[in-house]
Amino acid sequence: MNTRLVLIEGLPGSGKSTVAQFVSQILFEQGAETQLFLEGNVDHPADFEGVAFYQQDEFDQLLSKHEAYSDMITTKSAKHSSGYLISYRKIKDEWGSQFPDELIHEIGKKDIYELPFDQHVKLLVDRWNTYVEDHLQGSAVSIFECSFIQNPLTIGTVKYNVQKEEVTEYVSELERIIKPLNPLLIYVDQQDVRFAFEKAIEDRPREWSEGFIDYYTTQGYGKMRGYEGVEGTVQVLEERKSIELEIFNRLKIDKHKIDNSAFDMEKCNAALLEIPHSIAGN
Numbered sequence: 001m002n003t004r005l006v007l008i009e010g011l012p013g014s015g016k017s018t019v020a021q022f023v024s025q026i027l028f029e030q031g032a033e034t035q036l037f038l039e040g041n042v043d044h045p046a047d048f049e050g051v052a053f054y055q056q057d058e059f060d061q062l063l064s065k066h067e068a069y070s071d072m073i074t075t076k077s078a079k080h081s082s083g084y085l086i087s088y089r090k091i092k093d094e095w096g097s098q099f100p101d102e103l104i105h106e107i108g109k110k111d112i113y114e115l116p117f118d119q120h121v122k123l124l125v126d127r128w129n130t131y132v133e134d135h136l137q138g139s140a141v142s143i144f145e146c147s148f149i150q151n152p153l154t155i156g157t158v159k160y161n162v163q164k165e166e167v168t169e170y171v172s173e174l175e176r177i178i179k180p181l182n183p184l185l186i187y188v189d190q191q192d193v194r195f196a197f198e199k200a201i202e203d204r205p206r207e208w209s210e211g212f213i214d215y216y217t218t219q220g221y222g223k224m225r226g227y228e229g230v231e232g233t234v235q236v237l238e239e240r241k242s243i244e245l246e247i248f249n250r251l252k253i254d255k256h257k258i259d260n261s262a263f264d265m266e267k268c269n270a271a272l273l274e275i276p277h278s279i280a281g282n
Contacts, residue, residue: 003254004141004181007148010188011241012212013200015260015268019188020145022269033140037147042089046131047147050089052110053123059084062107072099073107081126085112113151117160121170124151128177136180148174148185149247153240161220164243171247178253185255186275187248188268192261193241194234199263201230 006027008020017038024036035045042049054062059077063070072095076087088107091099108114112123135142149171156167190196201209216222216233227235248255258271 002182003184004135005178005183006141006143007183007185008143008145008188009149009185009244009248010146010260011190011193011196011237011244013196013203014188014190015263015265016145016188018265019186019258019260019268019272020143022265022272023186024143026269026272027141027143034143035140036143038145039147042087042093044144044147045134045142046128046144047151048085048112048123048127050087050092050108051112052086052088052107053080053083053112053115053119054086054110055083058110059086066103069099069103080123113155113159117156117162117166120155121173125173125177128174132177132180148178149187149244153244157221157240157243158216158236159220161224164246167243168247168250172250175251175253183253184275185248185251185253186272187244187255187257189257189259190261191259193238196261197234197237198230 006020006023008016008023010016010019020036020038024034027034037044037047040049063073066073072091073086076091076094078085078087086107088104088111091107092104112120115123152167152170152174156162156170157164213229213233216236217227217229221239222232222236225232225235227233248257256275258268260268
């Protein structure tokens with residue numbers, strides 16, 4: 001087993017989570033120690049989920065303003081460079097109604113995925129560097145869903161509509177960082193973007209689709225073009241896929257594309273087993 005990091009990418013509803021689980025099972029059956037991190041995992045070692053960043057003075061002001069909850073906040077905070085990382089989702093998970101929703105909302109406004117693009121990139125690059133340094137000392141194979149290409153495209157293109165070159169440069173920097181882990185990238189492709197998204201809407205809770213459509217059409221790329229509803233969201237997704245595949249083609253790491261347009265999981269699993277050396281264990 002040469003690969004120490006497997007990256008699973010693709011559009012929403014493409015089958016990334018299932019493929020990531022397949023990869024984890026295949027590697028486990030081959031005797032590898034695996035660590036699977038699906039989208040939304042608050043303990044992700046190279047990404048941030050439900051984490052806000054406060055500069056030192058902002059952090060001090062937050063504690064002073066909400067003195068009654070300062071111990072809860074500091075318990076889930078970590079010093080980082082010139083400020084603090086606050087794991088506010090972990091705060092809510094641990095203390096529930098004891099910690100006010102209004103305060104969670106206030107802290108969440110400084111979520112790392114709400115920060116200006118340049119500041120966000122700096123924090124994420126630091127995070128990935130730390131992950132690689134730590135992971136080089138271990139033996140486990142990490143499997144990440146959507147943190148390598150999707151997240152940079154989501155904040156860069158969808159949210160802020162930055163130049164394609166800036167997003168490409170961001171992913172290229174992440175590629176440089178993870179190179180010592182001999183990473184494997186698997187892109188789960190869907191030929192019909194509209195069909196895949198509409199299927200995701202049918203399969204997932206209404207709150208998910210409403211939030212997703214709002215995110216994709218009321219800011220950045222979608223807002224600038226006046227896109228609305230499902231139709232507008234599909235248009236943004238199609239542009240996102242175009243950029244993702246352009247980035248995919250430029251990458252130098254070991255990479256493979258799997259067509260899951262038919263949502264045939266048995267065929268998909270078979271395709272994974274055909275990938276040389278990393279998954280097949282050669």
